[in-house]
Amino acid sequence: MDLEFVGIDPNTGGGGSPTVWVEDEAAEIVVQGWKADAVLEARICGTEWVAGHARGIPDHEAVVRVPARMVPILREACDVAERTGLYRPAEERPAERGAPGDA
Numbered sequence: 001m002d003l004e005f006v007g008i009d010p011n012t013g014g015g016g017s018p019t020v021w022v023e024d025e026a027a028e029i030v031v032q033g034w035k036a037d038a039v040l041e042a043r044i045c046g047t048e049w050v051a052g053h054a055r056g057i058p059d060h061e062a063v064v065r066v067p068a069r070m071v072p073i074l075r076e077a078c079d080v081a082e083r084t085g086l087y088r089p090a091e092e093r094p095a096e097r098g099a100p101g102d103a
Contacts (some may be wrong), residue, residue: 003030006080007073018066020077025085029077033064038064 002024009017019032036044041063045056057063066074080089 004080004084005075006007007070009070011067015030018064018070020066020073022077022080022084022086024084024086027032027081029074029081031064031066031074033066036063040046 003021003022006020006022008019016032021030022028023030041057044063048055055056078087
C-alpha cells in the first residue's frame with residue numbers, strides 16, 4: 001500500500017488537520033477531515049439522496065468535513081489518480097470491487 005501525500009489544510013496549526021493522499025493499491029483517494037457532528041449526520045441519514053438507495057451511514061463508512069479552501073488539494077488528488085492510471089472512465093475499466101459490506 002503506497003500512500004502519496006497530496007496536501008494538508010493550508011490553515012493548519014500543527015495539530016490534526018484535514019489531509020489528502022492517493023493510495024495506489026486500492027486506487028483510492030484518502031481523506032482525513034473533521035468528524036461530522038450529530039446534527040449533520042442526522043440530516044444525511046434522514047434524506048433519501050438517491051431514489052431506492054438505503055438511507056443512513058453504514059458502519060463501514062464515515063462522514064468527514066473538509067474545508068472548501070482545500071478544493072485545489074482535492075483537485076490535485078484527482079489529477080494524481082488520473083496521471084498514475086488509477087482512474088479510468090467506467091467504460092474502460094473492469095468491474096470494480098465494492099467497499100466492505102457493499103452488495
